[in-house]
Amino acid sequence: MRPKPHTQMILFLALCGFTVVQLTPIIWAFMVSIKQPVDAFATPPLLIFEPTFQFHYEVWVERGFVSFLVNSLIIAIATVCISVPIGTMSAYALSRMRGGKANTILFGLLAMRMFPHILLAIPFFVLASFIGLIDTHLAMILALVAINQPFTIWLMRSFFLDVPIELDEAACIDGCNLWQTFTQVALPVVRPGLWVTSLFSLLLAYNEFLFALVLTGPNSKTLPVAIAEYGAEDINYWSLSAAAAIGIMLPIVVFMMLMQRHLARGLAMGAVKG
Amino acid sequence: MHAQRGLWLFLVPSGVMLALVLVYPLGYAIYLSFFNYYLGDQPRFVGFANYVSLLQDQRFWSSLRTTVILVSASVTLQFVLGLAVAFGLYKLTFGAKALNVLMFLPHVVTPVVAALFLRWIFMGRWGLIDSILIGFNIFPPDWLGTPGWARLVVVLAESWQFTPFMILVLYAGLNTVDQSQIESARMDGAGNWTLLTQVMLPAIKPLIIFVLAIRIMDAFRFFDTIYVLTAGGPGTATETVTIYTYAIAFRLLEVGRASALGVLTLLISAMAIGLVVLVLHRRDRGVV
Numbered sequence: 001m002r003p004k005p006h007t008q009m010i011l012f013l014a015l016c017g018f019t020v021v022q023l024t025p026i027i028w029a030f031m032v033s034i035k036q037p038v039d040a041f042a043t044p045p046l047l048i049f050e051p052t053f054q055f056h057y058e059v060w061v062e063r064g065f066v067s068f069l070v071n072s073l074i075i076a077i078a079t080v081c082i083s084v085p086i087g088t089m090s091a092y093a094l095s096r097m098r099g100g101k102a103n104t105i106l107f108g109l110l111a112m113r114m115f116p117h118i119l120l121a122i123p124f125f126v127l128a129s130f131i132g133l134i135d136t137h138l139a140m141i142l143a144l145v146a147i148n149q150p151f152t153i154w155l156m157r158s159f160f161l162d163v164p165i166e167l168d169e170a171a172c173i174d175g176c177n178l179w180q181t182f183t184q185v186a187l188p189v190v191r192p193g194l195w196v197t198s199l200f201s202l203l204l205a206y207n208e209f210l211f212a213l214v215l216t217g218p219n220s221k222t223l224p225v226a227i228a229e230y231g232a233e234d235i236n237y238w239s240l241s242a243a244a245a246i247g248i249m250l251p252i253v254v255f256m257m258l259m260q261r262h263l264a265r266g267l268a269m270g271a272v273k274g
Numbered sequence: 275m276h277a278q279r280g281l282w283l284f285l286v287p288s289g290v291m292l293a294l295v296l297v298y299p300l301g302y303a304i305y306l307s308f309f310n311y312y313l314g315d316q317p318r319f320v321g322f323a324n325y326v327s328l329l330q331d332q333r334f335w336s337s338l339r340t341t342v343i344l345v346s347a348s349v350t351l352q353f354v355l356g357l358a359v360a361f362g363l364y365k366l367t368f369g370a371k372a373l374n375v376l377m378f379l380p381h382v383v384t385p386v387v388a389a390l391f392l393r394w395i396f397m398g399r400w401g402l403i404d405s406i407l408i409g410f411n412i413f414p415p416d417w418l419g420t421p422g423w424a425r426l427v428v429v430l431a432e433s434w435q436f437t438p439f440m441i442l443v444l445y446a447g448l449n450t451v452d453q454s455q456i457e458s459a460r461m462d463g464a465g466n467w468t469l470l471t472q473v474m475l476p477a478i479k480p481l482i483i484f485v486l487a488i489r490i491m492d493a494f495r496f497f498d499t500i501y502v503l504t505a506g507g508p509g510t511a512t513e514t515v516t517i518y519t520y521a522i523a524f525r526l527l528e529v530g531r532a533s534a535l536g537v538l539t540l541l542i543s544a545m546a547i548g549l550v551v552l553v554l555h556r557r558d559r560g561v562v
Contacts, residue, residue: 008367015362019377022434025391026379028402032394041400044409086287093284105285112296116495116543118519119536122529123299123306126313146295149288178280207384209498214524224386228502231390242394245387252382260375 026249033242040239055243059230065244068226074137075222076205079144084198086145087152092182094153095160096168106157109150117147121214128215135217143215144205151204152197159193160186196262203255223248303533311530324534334535336510337518338542344425344514345493345546348432352489355433356440361470363441364448374445381438389502392431393418421511424504428512431499436489443485447478487547494543515539 032040034051059065094102124143133139163186171185209224216222227248231241307324311317328334363370380388395402396417407414417423451474459473497516506513523532
């Protein structure tokens with residue numbers, strides 16, 4: 001049965017409509033960010049106006065959002081550099097173990113992913129105050145590495161499962177030990193998977209809010225905490241907050257373009273937000 | 275296989291990390307939940323007193339009710355809308371990939387930023403909706419300042435971010451359904467609705483259970499969106515258990531009591547997921 005062309009057209013238009021609704025808040029915020037206050041507060045909203053990028057410049061350069069970006073990047077990159085290697089090792093072991101033991105561990109990891117974050121935020125805060133880690137990058141990095149482990153391991157394991165075990169066995173016969181098999185046989189095959197996992201972990205760390213709210217301070221404040229404070233400010237700062245919000249979103253758009261093909265797998269393994 | 279020996283060593287680094295940074299703090303929180311402990315004061319052991327007082331606390335029950343309302347409304351909306359759009363994309367013969375990517379964007383936006391985007395839509399007077407309506411001389415209600423509307427806005431904000439997730443997963447699922455099954459249903463004269471409900475949905479049932487369980491468990495602890503959009507207000511209209519826990523821990527600094535509330539949340543969300551899995555499985559058996 002061939003689909004009729006006009007029903008296809010209606011379906012296409014309906015889905016376009018949905019997409020436009022989905023994109024409206026982003027477009028609106030972008031327009032506010034390039035409007036002069038006089039245009040931003042016009043009723044009804046202006047569609048044609050003289051754009052200005054002065055607020056983008058002001059919020060990132062003069063109001064110090066660049067330093068929050070640096071904090072965000074330090075934390076996110078360090079998290080990935082620790083989380084992905086150790087998670088990959090575990091994932092490899094779990095994909096090669098036989099019997100029920102691996103399943104028990106995997107189930108345990110899933111249960112850990114279920115912990116309400118607020119329940120962890122409380123002891124993190126108390127313990128970090130005891131050992132003087134409040135308002136350091138290290139506290140956030142440790143917290144995020146641990147939070148991301150279950151996701152990292154599940155996702156990497158799914159890539160190792162695609163590598164036939166015969167490949168390992170062949171390497172064994174050639175006299176490779178376990179470590180050599182891992183680094184020289186299995187890892188090169190899953191290199192694309194490593195990229196996908198790293199980028200997802202990076203995004204998770206970049207987007208994290210609750211732990212950042214609790215654990216960071218003036219020296220280590222990340223972008224989500226900074227923008228939450230700014231957005232709550234007086235409406236006079238609207239154009240500035242909108243400019244910051246759009247700027248925070250830009251790297252994520254790049255991420256989307258890089259990851260298109262892999263989104264389904266990454267999300268099925270643990271969703272972008274925790 | 276002698277190569278299997280030593281494999282457990284690969285688990286050590288993650289294991290140590292998880293034990294120190296996840297399991298130990300969790301245990302510590304459970305331990306704290308038995309103490310009367312204001313941050314900065316000496317902790318005092320009180321047994322189950324925190325739990326007892328929470329169970330008698332009106333605000334706890336109302337936050338739990340709010341959580342259940344918001345979670346069930348938003349997960350239902352996301353699932354129904356997500357399924358409709360996913361099926362639409364499945365039927366569409368052109369452009370489905372590009373549309374899928376575009377409509378997906380809200381899901382990867384930083385949650386705090388997403389909440390701000392939505393706030394600028396619903397904000398009184400200057401927000402997109404209000405400024406359009408006022409342009410037509412219609413004076414709208416205060417979306418974020420009226421309990422009922424504020425709840426609706428929170429549900430819409432959650433759905434704005436998470437419907438794309440449903441679409442993506444369900445769309446991927448629908449594409450895995452066996453073509454021969456679909457063909458034979460078509461031969462029997464099944465329309466789109468029958469095809470979807472009688473053939474395709476049963477075929478991806480495990481995926482549906484999985485995605486609903488994930489969504490419910492994440493929605494149960496959602497924090498970022500509400501914190502930025504309404505901060506639990508007006509009054510306590512949108513105060514979920516997580517927001518209430520945050521207020522106890524980090525505004526009142528009653529760490530022991532907040533830990534007890536966190537432990538209760540863990541138990542409740544585990545039960546909610548158990549229930550969903552059980553109900554969906556039971557229905558499964560009923561059909562077969």
